[in-house]
Amino acid sequence: MQTKKLGWSSLEVSKLCLGTMTWGEQTTPEEGWRQLDTALAHGINIIDTAEMYPTNPMRAETSGNSERVIGNWPGIKKRREELVIATKITGEGHRFVRDGAPISSATIRLAVENSLRAMNTDYIDIYQLHWPNRGSYMFRKNWQYDPSGQDSTAFIEHVEDVLEEMGKLVAAGKIRYFGLSNESAWGSSVWLQAAKAKNLPRVLTIQNEYSLLCRLFDLDLAELCHHEQVDLLAFSPLAAGLLTGKYQNNATPDGSRILATPGLGGRTGERVWPAIDAYLAIARKYGLDPVHMSLAWAMMRPFMGSVIFGATRQGQLEHILKGAEMRLSEEVMAEIDTAHKAHPMPY
Numbered sequence: 001m002q003t004k005k006l007g008w009s010s011l012e013v014s015k016l017c018l019g020t021m022t023w024g025e026q027t028t029p030e031e032g033w034r035q036l037d038t039a040l041a042h043g044i045n046i047i048d049t050a051e052m053y054p055t056n057p058m059r060a061e062t063s064g065n066s067e068r069v070i071g072n073w074p075g076i077k078k079r080r081e082e083l084v085i086a087t088k089i090t091g092e093g094h095r096f097v098r099d100g101a102p103i104s105s106a107t108i109r110l111a112v113e114n115s116l117r118a119m120n121t122d123y124i125d126i127y128q129l130h131w132p133n134r135g136s137y138m139f140r141k142n143w144q145y146d147p148s149g150q151d152s153t154a155f156i157e158h159v160e161d162v163l164e165e166m167g168k169l170v171a172a173g174k175i176r177y178f179g180l181s182n183e184s185a186w187g188s189s190v191w192l193q194a195a196k197a198k199n200l201p202r203v204l205t206i207q208n209e210y211s212l213l214c215r216l217f218d219l220d221l222a223e224l225c226h227h228e229q230v231d232l233l234a235f236s237p238l239a240a241g242l243l244t245g246k247y248q249n250n251a252t253p254d255g256s257r258i259l260a261t262p263g264l265g266g267r268t269g270e271r272v273w274p275a276i277d278a279y280l281a282i283a284r285k286y287g288l289d290p291v292h293m294s295l296a297w298a299m300m301r302p303f304m305g306s307v308i309f310g311a312t313r314q315g316q317l318e319h320i321l322k323g324a325e326m327r328l329s330e331e332v333m334a335e336i337d338t339a340h341k342a343h344p345m346p347y
Contacts, residue, residue: 001043001324006084006305007204008229009177011125013084015299016324017046017233018317019310024065025054026260026312032069035317040075040082042321048207048233048308050088050130051115052097056260063096064118071120086126086205086233087115088181092133102133104158105165112174127169128179128207133158136182138209140266140347142216159190163200170201179205179233185220192228203230205305210234212243212279212294212336213272213346222303231305234298238309240264242272243294245280255312267347275343282335292323297336300328 002015018039023032036047052058053066067087070076089111092102101107115124131138134155137145169175178201180188188206195202206225210217210232217232225232238244242264246253258264283290298307311317328336 002299003043003045004305007231008202009204011084011177011204013046013306014044015304015306016044016295016320017048017086017306017308018044019235019308020047020049020066020070021053021055021310022066022312023049023054023069025059025062026056026255027054029069029072031314032066033073033075034314035311036070036073036075038314038317038321040079042324045082046084046086046306048086048235049119050090050128051111051118052088052090052094052130056257058094058096060096064114067115067118071118076120080121084125085119085121086128086179086207087119087124088128088130088207091129091131103129103162105161108162108165108169112169116174123173124175126177126179126205127166127175128181128205129162129183131182132180132184132187134187137184137216138182142345155187156190156194159194160198163191163194163198166201177201177204179203179207181207181233183208185224188221188224188228188230192230203228205231205233207233207235207308209236210298210301211237211239212297212340213239213267213275215340215345217303225303232301232303233305233308235308237298237307238291238294240267242267242276243279243290245276245290248273248276248280257312269347271343271346275339275346278339278343279336282332282339285335286329286332288326288328288332289319289323291320292326293328293332295320295323296326296328297333300333 003012006013049066052063054062090097093100134150166178183206191203208217241257280290283293
């Protein structure tokens with residue numbers, strides 16, 4: 001398994017990260033435990049979750065189940081030191097968690113204690129803010145994004161409030177590192193500047209969507225990550241299954257995500273299908289599995305910390321592991337660049 005030191009930290013992580021957002025809904029606890037055992041056996045040591053998971057669909061009755069599946073894993077105590085666990089505090093507007101309260105020092109204190117209890121652990125390796133209080137251009141909001149109504153003074157006060165609490169939690173040994181999610185270059189820079197000015201916990205990772213079909217990270221955020229030694233934790237590297245090719249020609253496989261989330265969160269517009277065709281053609285030309293090609297490409301990006309994939313079923317995990325060591329040739333990378341220029345941001 002390919003590994004790397006994460007950002008400026010001492011954490012050595014696998015370049016593939018096991019995502020858990022289906023655990024406790026589409027994926028049973030027993031299946032989740034089997035995935036954990038399999039992942040560790042093949043060198044994957046980082047897992048990603050969130051206090052609001054599972055998703056697809058999100059329901060009050062299941063909210064928090066993914067963390068509880070981890071906490072009930074038979075190996076959680078004996079093998080805890082082998083794992084790097086990343087979880088997230090839910091942001092403003094999610095009605096199933098704290099009635100949609102925004103992130104603050106008070107909600108972080110409560111959320112951390114809840115997550116520690118749910119996961120049956122004494123510490124969290126990377127604690128992330130699921131999305132900014134001020135809003136985000138992720139989730140297809142980039143097309144009409146307008147930051148002109150934001151209050152920078154209020155945001156900076158919020159950053160300082162949160163970082164003070166993060167500092168206390170780090171000192172108490174309850175979290176090791178701090179990360180962001182669904183964040184912009186400007187927002188990330190504010191967090192970094194405030195941490196430096198006040199000697200408070202510094203951003204280690206940013207978890208944003210990133211795939212062959214969603215490359216918003218390539219410009220300003222890539223530059224920021226390079227200079228600040230911050231790494232990307234990429235979610236949806238297979239574009240919610242689109243890059244597998246299983247949805248081409250109006251196909252709807254049994255048990256697939258599109259049945260639970262019609263439109264795959266705004267990803268299935270008319271421009272996406274020709275883009276997928278272009279990437280599938282590259283995979284066919286070079287005899288590559290499209291899943292392996294998509295993940296290998298993401299792992300090779302210079303700002304990448306770890307690529308988060310989800311496996312609803314054990315067989316999907318086993319298939320992904322077969323391509324874990326793949327590195328793409330210069331010829332394949334060049335053809336991918338050409339396809340990207342022809343089909344930029346297709347959703």
